[in-house]
Amino acid sequence: MITVKENFSSRSVIKKSIFISELSPISSEERAAGLIEETKNKNKRANHYCFAYVLGDNRELQRISDNGEPAGTAGKPILDCIEKNDLSDVLITVTRYFGGIKLGAGGLIRAYSESAEKSIKKAKLFASEKRQVFKISFDYGSFDTLKYFFKKNDIDTSKISFGEKISCEISVKSAKASLSLRKLQIF
Template sequence: MTEQYKTVYEGGEGEIVEKKSRFIATVRPVETEEEALAFIEEMKKKYWDARHNCSAYVLGERQELMRCSDDGEPSQTAGKPMMDVLTGAGLTNVAVVVTRYFGGTLLGTGGLVRAYSAATKEGLANSTIITKYWGTKLLVNTDYNDIGKLQYLFGQREIPIMDAQYTEKVSFVVLIPVSRVEEIKKAVTEAVSGRAGMEEVEQLFYALIDGEYICF
């Protein structure tokens, strides 16, 4: 299990015009190859009257699966440059289709590579890109006297408090990268002189999106 990877949270669209040819990039997050293929077919139906609907997708936390299609353009001038943009940005679990409406002027192989790359970059620029972290939800129970110490500790170490319950004792649920669990447990124990109880609730991926932590 990889500890973190970059992906697209919300896809976007981007368009460039090169010598009167329109290149429309549509980006979408995908989890499986079936999702990627269904997305490509959806775009081909949407832009049925276009000359080309070239595609690329990357899947797997370590980019294990990569596929691309030139869809009738000269070999290596569309799908591969599009995929290179995705992998160059360190992205995975993402698909992109670049639709071309031919403008009447041939661009040559170099011009096609530049156009498909630029369109893909424009689509990514209009997408929401996030980093997903593999983390642990840790439940921490302690006395009311220790609230300030723990809040300070979590704030200093940039550990988000996802939930807080105030009953006979105080319970915090915090989100910690897996690699830092033992470090944080030790810091909590030292901060409250061993008075805190701790339990690892679950492991999951999470990301910081628009200032808010989202679990997946």
């Protein structure tokens, strides 16, 4: 899955209309709704707040809005840019300040596509692999061996606590989870 870690924005002027595109990472529909509302609040005088977002490992959740633009001329072109770049867990909003010149359907599609694509090109994209988290505990005598095992097998540790035994959470790439857990059983 390809996504972003931080927000990226771009600004374009097309036939006197200003288009502000913002690409943001999201993890839920609630987060997307909050960011869309923030965009509206900081651009109160804008004419249109169009968006598209995609969520899920298989990009199963998709939403778009033309927000008053002719149907299919804003949200769909933004979504097409997200899909073309294989992005997921992202929101792109494109805010338009109307400049007085009508662009027509084809012009709007190009303007919204170019605006979305511009923020994607500025973004630092990365491939994200899903991970599974497990809680484990072990004896103190195994600590150094397990630290080496975790490092060698790309297993992240967190929430380490020292009591009668050492306990922690481990994060394993989903694709390697079953193999890593089988290897851990020898400790």
